[in-house]
Amino acid sequence: MRRTLQQYLLFTLRSIAFWVLAFGFFIIIRYFGVFEEKGVSILPKYELPILDLLTYVAISSVPFGIFYAAIEFLFDRYLAKSLALGVVVFTKTFIYLVTLIILVSSVVEYTGYMLDVSLNDDGGWWRTNKTFWSIVIFFVVASLVFSFIKIANEKFGRGIFIKMLLGKYRKPKEEKRIFMFLDLKASTTIAEQLGHYTYSQLIQDCFYDLNMITRKFDAEIYQYVGDEAVLSWKYTHGIKRNNALQLYFNFQERIASRSNYYQEKYNLIPEFKAGIHGGTLMVTEVGTIKKELAYHGDVINTTARIQSVCNKYNASVLISEVLLKDMKLPETFDTKKIDDLLLKGKATTINIYDVSKIV
Incomplete structure (x- = not known):
């Protein structure tokens, strides 16, 4: 719960910073030099207090950033899995539109007060106001940019997307990382029992539970391969608080906490085996049509081999001595x-080493 709160607060701070910059940028490009434009009919004695307006917009953006982060976090954590993507997008867009009407109305009223002029005649001014719809278009584009950055960070891992934009991985770089190969036990037997469709639902549910705890343990999802997930950590992050091991046991505990759900829907409780190893390897960008980061080196191969002997030794999680x-x-x-x-x-x-947790 504590880590979830930390994640939410961090996401909220990023949301506030983004929207303060976004709305501040809009005010600058919309109103900077407005009195030098032809056709502006505001009386000369009134000067638009651009600094005051920027300050007010920045302050107004704070609650909007908090609200935006809350909606995104709520949908991502509790509703995205059960609702269709189109429904999620439409619902969030509607909520943001209503909020934007309230926020812009507040800004317009404040600006009118500062200029001592009436900028809106009725409560429904926004329906035919071109300025408002230009704000809406700007907001939609800014929201898409924010979502794109968020998705890119989730795809490549925190901070990796910016590094890729800067071209850090255009040439192979050496990094020290920890990897975990996580695989469903008795997957072939389970697939035969459930059938392909129900089996796919099972994998979806398991990986959804896995995704709910990855940030808690500073883990990155490198890739999914069938019923196997490959996770990765920066070396220092993986050994900190024993994150690389703690994630596995926390994942098992989460599945156990939802055992009734799995038992009722699939008539089984899934179990996973894992191999963990760490060391130095190379990381680089690969591909042009489907660009992604790839890790090359003995660490990857060794981790896969360690996981492959779990069944032989009747072990749930095996870890290399050098990492242990x-x-x-x-x-x-x-x-x-x-x-x-x-x-x-x-x-x-x-x-x-075979590692187990003492109850």
Whole structure:
């Protein structure tokens, strides 16, 4: 709950900053130099207090930014999964339009007060007012920009999109990261029991639960491959508070908390196995039609191999010794060393540990 609140507050601050800049930019391009334009009929003795107006708009943008963040967070967290995308977009747009009418009406009244002129004659002035609809168009474009940035950050990971815009990954870069390969146990058997359609719904539900906790543990979703999810952390973020391990057990706890739902809908409670490993590898942009970040190196292959032997040792989560040494596990965790393994495709052995959580 605490991490969820932190995420919401951070998103709210970003929303406020964006809308203060967006509306401030609109006021500047709309009113800066307005008295030098031909056809402006305001009396010369009235000068538009541009700095006062910018200050007022900035202050007005704060509650709007808070409101915008609340709506986005509410829809993303509780309604987006159950409603069609078109319904979500229409509903949010309607809410924002009503809010915008109220906000712009307030700004117009304030500007009229400052100029000592009447800028609106009736309560429905906005229906035929060209300035208002220009604001609406600007708002729609700005909202799309905000959504685009938000989606891009979710796609590539926090901060990665900006780095891609700046061309940081045009050439391969070396990074130290942690990876987790997370796979559904007995997936083939479950798919045969449920059928393809119901099985796909199961995977949707499982990955939805996974997405609800990824930010809590500073994780990034690298990719989904069938019923497998590949997660990644910056190395320091993954070992901090043992995030790379804690995420797995928290994910299992979340599924357990919804066991009644899974049991009633699918007649089973899904279980996942995971392999975790970390180290240095290369990251770069690949593709031109479908551009994305790709990680190349032994870390990826080793993590996949570790996860592949979970069934052999009847283990739920296996972690490499080199990564385990960098973590500081509390006494609530129990570790058991598995014999040195010569993983397929490897020339040297690697030490792997089975990790469990003491109830």
